[in-house]
Amino acid sequence: MEKLKSILNTILKEKKGYLTFLTGAGISAESGIPTYRSIDGIWVKGTKYHRPEEFGTYKYFSKNQEEVWQYNLFWKKLIEEAEPNLGHFAITEIEKVLGDRFKLITQNIDGLHQRSGTQKVYEIHGSKQKVRCSKECSEPIDFPENINFKEYTEDLTPDDIDDLKCKKCGNWLRPHTLWFDESYNEKYYHFDTAYDIADNTDILFVVGTSGSTALPVSIVETVKIRAKWIVLINPENDTYFDDILRGCKTLYSIQESSSVALPQLKNIIAEIISS
Structure with a gap:
């Protein structure tokens, strides 16, 4: 994590773009879904x-x-x-520390991020609530x-x-x-907002998602084209995101579950902010 700590130290001291989290089904799987x-x-x-x-x-x-x-x-x-897990709660704490620089885009439709206390959540596939x-x-x-x-x-x-x-x-x-024969739009699924966030992201944390749907892939590719940092957090290392990011100089990979990696990340961010 030392390299990631150095990356975050630089980004947080610059006080410019967003620190964005893109979450998928993997984070909720640890809650039993x-x-x-x-x-x-x-x-x-x-x-x-x-x-x-x-x-x-x-x-x-x-x-x-x-x-x-x-x-x-x-x-x-x-x-x-299901109940929110340590990964959900860590993201909530990161939001509190980062304030307006924090963004959360989720593919999940279960509402567990909100139940853990995260305030600003962009649900790009809608909500079962x-x-x-x-x-x-x-x-x-x-x-x-x-x-x-x-x-x-x-x-x-x-x-x-x-x-x-x-x-x-x-x-x-x-x-x-969002069903398979429907298209993303801004009204229901934050299509334009997601692209705007990607265009202004300095570091993107891709958590528990393999890259099987179109908008998340576009978000990752947008950040990649801008040569900004992308951090993959996933116990697997053979996802579509691993393939399209292979050789990327601004890629950092954490092959851990979100409930292990995100609390560590929360501590690193809090330590840098408070220093």
């Missing part, structure tokens, strides 16, 4: 008869609303049973409190179905998340 594509992942458990690119689409939802909501209520059950009208007649709203979470095999009740309809127009509500 399976990642999407692992052998015990969400897609494997939840969609036995469907490929993700088929099931996780607006097209599929528009014809199979009850089935998709059964799956999402199972998903919500996993989220509600909210729903919106499938016909877009109104803004996203908080997830209805009176809907019970499900095991994947449980059917929706008539009351569930009623509560999952838009009170304004009567159409189905949908999860406030």
Whole structure:
């Protein structure tokens, strides 16, 4: 960590750009939420008869609303049973120390960053804590409190179905998340904001994500083109990010879990700030 400490010392003393964290499913896996594509992942458990690119689409939802909501209520059950871990709490403490220079962009839709106390979170894939009208007649709203979470095999009740309809127009509500056949946008998924943050980032910490979706890859590539520092924090070293950054002179890799690496990083940043 001595090299990283030297890098951070220079960046923090310059007092210019952002210190940005880009987090993915790996940080939440340590809280017991399976990642999407692992052998015990969400897609494997939840969609036995469907490929993700088929099931996780607006097209599929528009014809199979009850089935998709059964799956999402199972998903919500996993989220509600999970608790933020040491990695989440370390990021919260880093935000307190860095103030306006701190930015957090997350692919995660579980809300664990907010539950750990992080204030400013840009959720580029949406949030399971909210729903919106499938016909877009109104803004996203908080997830209805009176809907019970499900095991994947449980059917929706008539009351569930009623509560999952838009009170304004009567159409189905949908999860406030980005599906495979949808595009990023600023209104719901902070598309322009994410690029602006990347353009003004001095060091990007890529935590627990392999690079399987488009906007996170673009964020990393933007920082790379600007020749700013990128720190990969992941126990694996064979991800897509490892491939596209191989040979990069401004790359630093920490092959540790986020719950181990992030508390160490928090201590380094706090020590430099206080010195």
